[in-house]
Amino acid sequence: MKKIRPLLCASLALNCLATSTMTWAEEAGTAVPSTNDSDSLYASPQPQKSRLEALTSSLSIRRLDHQIQTLNADDTPFLALYKASETSSTQGCVILLHGDNQHPDWPDAIAPLRNALPQYSWCTFSIEVPDIIKRGQAINTTATADKEEGGEDTDNAQTPTEFELPDQAAIFARIQATIEQANAQDMTQLILLGYRTGASYALTFTAQNPDATRALALIDIDVPKQQNTDPVSEYELAQRIRRVNQPVLDYYVMRSGSEQFATWRQQAANQRVADNATYLQLDALPVPLSGEENKATLIQTVRGFLKQQTTQINQRNTLPSVEKGLFY
Template identity: 55%
Template structure:
């Protein structure tokens, strides 16, 4: 073999080897790139999952915020002595306590506020819980859990279901009932013997249904602007009045045909009670509300007068000179 042939063979072999290496490099590059991309995507998924696990979602808690604001308000007004936390079925709840401001305590009024409100709500709850202690009644206003979430629409339709054969079940009923019982037990430990239940709007629905199912726990019932939760029949709730032997004050606003019908059902149920010795007093609040600023004062007078006439009143421990009694006592 001559030199030229040998040189030609070397050149051909080198060319083939270079082409083979280039082909192998091209084939391996996409595979490596694919592996790297896959690993990068997997790492991104891990990071995203980790972020999702560590992310804190803020859930609105309107009732907690409302109660916290109430506590702050009372602290700013130097009224923290009224705050008291009780427990029912392992669940703590807030109460506002006001002792009787006289030497003769007649009893205690347990107050239930309406939905999406708090134990010192200004419309009716605060005026009553602050004024009644001046007339020998202690007051305990209880925190009631919300029924309607703020984002939900409120159903204002009057239910006409005429079925009183079944027991009425209100939303959060077990929770509210256990709180009422815990409050009564706490007051009894302080030697309170006479109790009146007072509910405002949906709080009145709870008070009515509670006494219908626990008739030996209170001596009187006061319903202020009673409202029925949307899931409950107005007629069925009204029939619970038949089960209550205690005196009842039904102070309501007759604003439309629906409220008038609901009031009529409550009146009819009261007339069907077998215990006819105790009064059912139903008053339309519209005339009182027409007095503007004096409406809250009139509300207090209505409630105070009802309690005075329909509960056993203790004698005043401190007597006054007979010649001056006319200044302090109403004429018989």
């Protein structure tokens, strides 16, 4: 018992000293270090920026940095990959939109088409599309719960025909800036091609700008989804095909749940009244658009569609003159 009392006294003395020190610091206006984690600064993750930096680095290593262009839309720069036609008789230019959380040289669909079409007299512009679902960000479940309990959000409620896709204005501005860049290079025959969610933007842009492009290609179209908000209606998105007067290629991968969406698109296309309202819907079989054989089929399908549905420049070359020899 005698040994415990000195230890207890020492402990009380230390506590008193710490308390008096804190009080003195507060009275003197000295900042006391805080251990609250919320006061610390954290770097916000930027996955799309890192993805594009890796892309440009890869292109530079492969000595393809001459394909990289920086365009501007609404005072905002964005990345575009340009590849010129590899023949002397350029048919026009194809503008490609990649899917969500991808990049302008995505290995499925986008890269094969942007690299192959120039061999068949088409230049290509593959442009950067902002991410819809931001990776690395916390999901706010409160808004979703409020909708489930209290019904739809009246502040953001839109009629079915007036809904907009996520970041629609910004993406449309980029498409328009790319069209102007192509026109500056005397490319008057322009094709808009979208892959996955990029196809939804390509469809909506064409429906709202009927004279901007000559044809539309939808590759495995997918409806954009947003965090904490209701998804875009597949039915209402399909109805926008009714307002497209240009020829349309609808090349999709049949998967579980996509049959009804494909049916709605076909029905909407059947209701078009334009004379040249060609609509070609093809099932790419239930396999992803990867693998050399599948990529070759995709390239051939798009190439055949463009050849049949656009104005083709006569590419026949005259036979070379031959000097007749002694033994002709």
